[in-house]
Amino acid sequence: MKSLEELTAIRDKMQAIVNLRIEDSSCTKIVVGMATCGIAAGARPVLKAFSDGVQSKGIKDVMVTQEGCIGLCKYEPIVEVVAPGKEKVTYVNMTAEKAAEVIEQHIIGGNVVTKYTINSAM
Amino acid sequence: MFSDISLNILDIVQNSVSARASLIEITVNISNAEDTLTVVIKDNGCGMTDSELMKVVDPFYTTGNKKSVGLGVPFFKMAAQLSGGRFEIDSEKGKGTEVKAIFVLSSIDRMPLGNMTETIMSVVKANRNTDIVYSYTVDSKGFVFDTRQIRKIFGDIPCDTHEVNDFIQSFLNENTAELNSGANY
Secondary structure (H helix, E strand, C coil): CCCHHHHHHHHHHHHCCCCCCCCHHHCEEEEEECCHHHHHHCHHHHHHHHHHHHHHCCCCCEEEEEECCCCCHHHCCCEEEECCCCCCEEECCCCHHHHHHHHHHHHHCCCCCHHHEHHHHC | CCCCHHHHHHHHHHHHHHCCCCEEEEEEEEECCCCEEEEEEEECCCCCCHHHHHHCCCCCCCCCCCCCCCCHHHHHHHHHHHCCCEEEEEEECCCEEEEEEEEECCCCCCCCCCCHHHHHHHHHHHCCCCEEEEEEEECCEEEEEEHHHHHHHHCCCCCCCHHHHHHHHHHHHHHHHHHHCCCCC
């Protein structure tokens, strides 16, 4: 059996790295809809793709969170990107593959992937 | 209707998140002797009044103001009942809610447990400020995953890193596999 105590070794390694906590308010939020409709449409792999992608690319000021139903169930999985001082971007019918594109082009590159936004779906 | 129990659990946990719980406890207990698979999701969120609680198993009841249906609880209840099992929900306004589904383990109509590691990882990663306790037991042997324990180890050091998440994932996968000892639930 693995024990959570094994994390002390990882902690000791990380203590050496100066790692500043990012304030929530200056953080870009990637919000994944995780209500019944979202989960049924495949939100779990989408959330995984975003959190794995953000971490493997070493992006620091981005937080992945979940929320309930926003009332647009037929467009699930829905992902909102909320950056401070910018207009909210709503991506619809998301997949893990599309998530990788959004991370690359929008989160890192700063260009909204308009072909996946709700405006182009309506 | 979901294809496995782990997706139902993810859905019920979203209710705890919406109820602004600071602690969510998820328990999966498999007993071959009793032929049951029991799932308990307990939170310390805002809870419900008795009249809200009576309505929550009605698919056309929801607390969400943007829609008129709430299928999470009815789906979970139906899944348990289809296997010949039962469903209980208990809540107190201001204290929290406990949802319990007991499945008949050997029933052909019991959906598989599914990928609990994925469900727990999703909940942990998307709710950094909520404490998550997950306990998994097979025939009285089990393990407990507790984010409070992780927070205690890390203190002020950020624990939202690749290394930590990789560790949590293998902790959940390896311990589950060891307890299952070849069986597939």
